[in-house]
Amino acid sequence: xxxxxxxxxxxxxxxxxxxxxxxxxxxxxxxxxxxxxxxxxxxxxxxxxxxxxxxxxxxxxxxxxxxxxxxxxxxxxxxxxxxxxxxxxxxxxxxxxxxxxxxxxxxxxxxxxxxxxxxxxxxxxxxxxxxxxxxxxxxxxxxxxxxxxxxxxxxxxxxxxxxxxxxxxxxxxxxxxxxxxxxxxxxxxxxxxxxxxxxxxxxxxxxxxxxxxxxxxxxxxxxxxxxxxxxxxxxxxxxxxxxxxxxxxxxxxxxxxxxxxxxxxxxxxxxxxxxxxxxxxxxxxxxxxxxxxxxxxxxxxxxxxxxxxxxxxxxxxxxxxxxxxxxxxxxxxxxxxxxxxxxxxxxxxxxxxxxxxxxxxxxxxxxxxxxxxxxxxxxxxxxxxxxxxxxxxxxxxxxxxxxxxxxxxxxxxxxxxxxxxxxxxxxxxxxxxxxxxxxxxxxxxxxxxxxxxx
DNA sequence: TAAATTTACCAACCCCGGTC
DNA sequence: GACCGGGGTTGGTAAATTTA
Numbered sequence: 001x002x003x004x005x006x007x008x009x010x011x012x013x014x015x016x017x018x019x020x021x022x023x024x025x026x027x028x029x030x031x032x033x034x035x036x037x038x039x040x041x042x043x044x045x046x047x048x049x050x051x052x053x054x055x056x057x058x059x060x061x062x063x064x065x066x067x068x069x070x071x072x073x074x075x076x077x078x079x080x081x082x083x084x085x086x087x088x089x090x091x092x093x094x095x096x097x098x099x100x101x102x103x104x105x106x107x108x109x110x111x112x113x114x115x116x117x118x119x120x121x122x123x124x125x126x127x128x129x130x131x132x133x134x135x136x137x138x139x140x141x142x143x144x145x146x147x148x149x150x151x152x153x154x155x156x157x158x159x160x161x162x163x164x165x166x167x168x169x170x171x172x173x174x175x176x177x178x179x180x181x182x183x184x185x186x187x188x189x190x191x192x193x194x195x196x197x198x199x200x201x202x203x204x205x206x207x208x209x210x211x212x213x214x215x216x217x218x219x220x221x222x223x224x225x226x227x228x229x230x231x232x233x234x235x236x237x238x239x240x241x242x243x244x245x246x247x248x249x250x251x252x253x254x255x256x257x258x259x260x261x262x263x264x265x266x267x268x269x270x271x272x273x274x275x276x277x278x279x280x281x282x283x284x285x286x287x288x289x290x291x292x293x294x295x296x297x298x299x300x301x302x303x304x305x306x307x308x309x310x311x312x313x314x315x316x317x318x319x320x321x322x323x324x325x326x327x328x329x330x331x332x333x334x335x336x337x338x339x340x341x342x343x344x345x346x347x348x349x350x351x352x353x354x355x356x357x358x359x360x361x362x363x364x365x366x367x368x369x370x371x372x373x374x375x376x377x378x379x380x381x382x383x384x385x386x387x388x389x390x391x392x393x394x395x396x397x398x399x400x401x402x403x404x405x406x407x408x409x410x411x412x413x414x415x416x417x418x419x420x421x422x423x424x425x426x427x428x429x430x431x432x433x434x435x436x437x438x439x440x441x442x443x444x445x446x447x448x449x450x451x452x453x454x
Numbered sequence: 455t456a457a458a459t460t461t462a463c464c465a466a467c468c469c470c471g472g473t474c
Numbered sequence: 475g476a477c478c479g480g481g482g483t484t485g486g487t488a489a490a491t492t493t494a
Contacts (some may be wrong), residue, residue, distance in 0.1 A: 080491085083455095107488085170489080177488070186483085207458075220487075224460070227485075291460075302460090307483070329480090373464070378479075 025216050065089060071100045087157070088167045095165040107174055108347040109387070114163050115175050122159045131179035180217055188224055200225055227301050237308060241299055248296035249309055250434045253283055255292075267302040278427035284313055285364045314367045316433050330407040332360050334376055334400065336368070341396040348388050375399075 062085035066073045069092040073081060092102055107115075119131050128147055129136050134156075160175055161168045188196070192214060199210045207218035207225075214221060237245070254262070288309075290302035297305055320342050339359050345351060353365035359366055376383045379399040380391050 104489085173489080217459080217487090223460095223486080226459090287461090289460080304484075306461090311482075367464075374480080 047091055066092070068092075069096060087169070088163055091161060091168065092165075100165045102167075104166065104170075110347075111164055112174075112178060115160070115171065115178060118160050118162050118164075119179065122154070122156060125159070126154050135176045135179050149356075161170050171311070177217075193224070193228060196225060197228070225302060237300075241297065242308070242312070243299070244297050245293070245305055245308060246312065248293045249288060250430075251296065252289055252292045253279070279433065280427055280428050284317075284428065284433065285310065291439060294315065310364060310367065313364055313433070317362050317364065317428070327407060327410050330403055330410065332371070334403050334407065335359055336371060336375065337392075337395045337400050337403070340372070340392050344387060 062081050063073055066081065066085055066089065070084075073084075095102060103111075119134065121131075123131065128150060133140055133143065133147055134151075137144050137151075140147070157168055157172075161171045164171050195214050196210065199213050203209050207222040211218040211221045254265075255346060258342055288306075290306045293309075294300065294302040294303045300308070336356070336359075339356055340351070343356075357363050357365045357368045360371075375395065376391050380386065380394050383391055386394070397440065
């Protein structure tokens with residue numbers, strides 16, 4: 001339902017009707033013209049017949065209506081919700097009528113194909129020469145207004161999102177990535193890294209500029225710089241580094257807790273001074289600010305911290321990780337394949353890793369994902385060229401019998417027992433995770449070198 | 455809204471120990 | 475000694491969210 005919002009101070013934007021008459025200035029930015037293009041075709045008219053736009057929307061009612069399609073919509077930012085309401089509600093309704101759910105996360109191969117198809121179709125419809133001109137219009141100043149007008153005239157937004165059950169904007173971002181000639185350039189060699197550092201010292205964080213200079217996407221250079229920018233250690237973690245990491249993760253998790261959660265923690269600590277505090281499972285690996293951790297650890301970048309933490313956490317959640325050695329590791333693989341086969345999904349991104357992890361034992365989901373990757377890379381020939389169901393079928397039909405055979409032989413030989421995987425615990429004791437003295441604390445006991453010294 | 459930042463996910467590389 | 479397989483480490487892209 002649209003709200004009238006009579007008291008609003010903001011001047012009302014030009015109504016859609018006048019757009020169609022061409023009353024609008026022709027010098028608007030590309031994005032705005034895209035909006036108007038689709039607005040003129042799909043714009044919603046409220047029950048009282050009045051046109052509406054973003055600023056009209058009452059957040060509460062937008063949330064309510066979008067919830068039908070996206071249950072956790074209220075967790076998103078207000079502007080995102082308003083825009084989605086304005087731009088996508090109609091599309092969402094059409095998808096729902098066809099029984100198609102709105103998706104997020106990684107794009108499937110089919111969706112990527114659909115995007116390419118949509119772009120090609122739009123190019124032939126409008127006569128625009130290339131995807132680069134269509135999606136990076138800024139790079140062609142002389143033709144910009146011509147291209148923009150064509151997009152507007154032919155409702156670009158509708159075409160690009162055709163057949164893809166996602167918010168329009170996300171499809172557009174994805175299309176830009178697919179067709180960016182500076183994307184997918186592979187690894188950085190020493191020369192690239194040197195150049196990146198040099199250009200950064202000249203231009204600061206102007207990633208777009210630096211990206212153009214080294215022919216990579218701005219995203220790529222920004223991320224790369226975040227990994228090489230500071231002076232960081234490489235190789236094995238020292239004991240003190242690992243301890244700093246564990247302390248840092250603890251601090252960051254505690255800092256992120258709401259005041260109420262902290263109050264509860266305090267009162268529980270008073271009742272039980274032994275320190276047997278527990279922490280909910282998800283907080284141990286979700287929503288941790290790795291840049292904050294990096295700042296505290298000092299000698300490693302955030303991604304190193306993140307990977308190392310997954311490793312430590314897996315060990316501590318599984319009491320040393322020995323559950324996944326020998327026959328137990330084999331059994332875990334067998335279970336993994338069997339569960340994946342039963343799931344019968346078409347695409348890897350439909351998998352609920354949390355759920356799958358629980359079948360293997362008490363491990364964090366990233367651990368299972370890594371296991372699956374290794375399994376397919378090790379067992380399935382040409383897996384890059386196979387679809388997800390083909391990979392699973394191969395694992396089930398060909399690799400599974402071999403693994404079972406191997407397991408039997410090993411059990412026979414070693415007379416070993418398989419441990420039944422422990423059920424996932426929802427809570428962990430603080431001291432089991434943060435104050436446990438296992439052997440996962442790094443190689444040497446001293447610092448390998450001061451930060452910055454290779 | 456575009457750009458920047460952060461998080462999620464994916465994959466290659468490297469090294470080491472076991473086996474033939 | 476060559477050849478693996480596996481684990482750990484590192485580096486890459488994709489997606490989502492926040493900021494300007």
